[in-house]
Amino acid sequence: MQRVYFCGILPRMANTIHRPEWHLPESMITLEAVFQNRRRFLRQLGFTGAGLLASPLVGCSKAETTAANPASGAKPVLSSTATNFVAVTAKGYPAPRNPEFDPKWTLTDGSVAARYNNFYEFTTNKERVHRLVDRFITAPWPVEIGGLVEKPMTLDAVELAEMMGLEERVYRFRCVEAWAMIVPWTGFPLRKLVEKVSPKPEAKFVRFETFFRPDQAPNFRDQNYPWPYTEGLRLDEAMNPLTLVATGIYGKPLPKQHGAPIRIVVPWKYGYKSIKSIVKIEFVAKQPTTLWESLAPDEYPFESNVDPGKPHPRWSQATERLIDSGDRVKTLPFNGYGSYVAKLYSKG
Ligand SMILES: Nc1nc2c(c(=O)[nH]1)N[C@H]1C(S)=C(S)[C@@H](COP(=O)(O)O)O[C@H]1N2
Numbered sequence: 347m348q349r350v351y352f353c354g355i356l357p358r359m360a361n362t363i364h365r366p367e368w369h370l371p372e373s374m375i376t377l378e379a380v381f382q383n384r385r386r387f388l389r390q391l392g393f394t395g396a397g398l399l400a401s402p403l404v405g406c407s408k409a410e411t412t413a414a415n416p417a418s419g420a421k422p423v424l425s426s427t428a429t430n431f432v433a434v435t436a437k438g439y440p441a442p443r444n445p446e447f448d449p450k451w452t453l454t455d456g457s458v459a460a461r462y463n464n465f466y467e468f469t470t471n472k473e474r475v476h477r478l479v480d481r482f483i484t485a486p487w488p489v490e491i492g493g494l495v496e497k498p499m500t501l502d503a504v505e506l507a508e509m510m511g512l513e514e515r516v517y518r519f520r521c522v523e524a525w526a527m528i529v530p531w532t533g534f535p536l537r538k539l540v541e542k543v544s545p546k547p548e549a550k551f552v553r554f555e556t557f558f559r560p561d562q563a564p565n566f567r568d569q570n571y572p573w574p575y576t577e578g579l580r581l582d583e584a585m586n587p588l589t590l591v592a593t594g595i596y597g598k599p600l601p602k603q604h605g606a607p608i609r610i611v612v613p614w615k616y617g618y619k620s621i622k623s624i625v626k627i628e629f630v631a632k633q634p635t636t637l638w639e640s641l642a643p644d645e646y647p648f649e650s651n652v653d654p655g656k657p658h659p660r661w662s663q664a665t666e667r668l669i670d671s672g673d674r675v676k677t678l679p680f681n682g683y684g685s686y687v688a689k690l691y692s693k694g
């Protein structure tokens with residue numbers, strides 16, 4: 347048996363043994379390059395004042411401090427990738443927070459979330475993704491929306507965001523590996539986009555596809571997976587008001603490691619359903635094949651709703667670890683979103 351960190355035993359594709367790679371803590375890496383980058387960027391914008399250089403560019407948005415984590419007030423953080431700098435000029439940011447999704451939960455530290463990512467196109471090592479995204483080009487970014495619809499369209503991710511309008515929502519996020527975070531996403535409900543393209547009556551599922559550019563992300567060549575990464579939802583899941591098309595996080599456009607420039611967020615399902623850096627959205631009649639389901643159907647089935655009572659074949663799903671505090675908390679059915687979605691799965 348051979349193991350991969352997230353997705354474990356891969357019956358058909360397994361030909362590599364993945365071991366964890368331990369890295370120097372971020373604090374031991376020189377910040378000089380980051381500082382120079384930032385200076386160059388601000389100069390391009392015509393800012394030279396020292397005052398500006400002292401302000402944080404990456405929102406480290408702790409909504410509040412807690413007893414468990416008393417030192418978690420807003421603290422300045424230097425960005426680890428040049429990507430984050432795009433944020434300063436982007437239109438529509440920060441977007442107004444939707445009061446329906448403004449819970450009084452403590453947000454995960456944004457700099458921790460930006461350095462702990464699953465993005466297998468780059469590497470299977472969550473702590474290294476943010477350092478491997480430099481060659482990834484995220485603008486321009488045409489998104490093709492088609493299949494069984496009356497009004498197919500192809501437009502740039504930036505135009506799409508402008509057309510749909512942006513809002514912010516704080517959501518819980520639960521990876522199948524039993525880690526979790528609470529983050530503010532910026533985006534718009536997928537439902538709005540579905541209505542714009544008018545699905546035909548035969549359309550029953552939505553299929554999503556990520557970019558496939560071996561010259562821009564190293565793991566396309568290194569890992570023998572059935573690329574590109576694909577995912578899917580039933581049409582009623584896609585239409586649920588919770589399903590978000592995200593273009594930003596922590597009040598800024600998505601950094602590359604979080605799936606720039608456009609991704610899906612499905613908060614009641616395991617994280618792998620929340621597909622990143624989407625190039626294609628297709629309406630189809632049959633349940634589409636997804637990358638993880640094709641690799642290990644028993645472990646990563648199509649539906650994949652968060653369920654503490656249903657263990658993964660190789661580990662319990664009863665609890666989860668918050669990535670910044672390390673606190674272990676109980677996992678909730680549908681990741682706490684049962685009032686929105688349980689009805690989608692009740693028979694009769
Ligand atoms: N294209 C693509 N999308 C992806 C993944 C991936 O490897 N490639 N990983 C998924 C998994 S397993 C998780 S947990 C989330 C992680 O999102 P984050 O890095 O923004 O926290 O992205 C999901 N979307």
Ligand SMILES: [Mo]
Binds near residue numbers: 520521617618
């Ligand atoms: Mo995940």
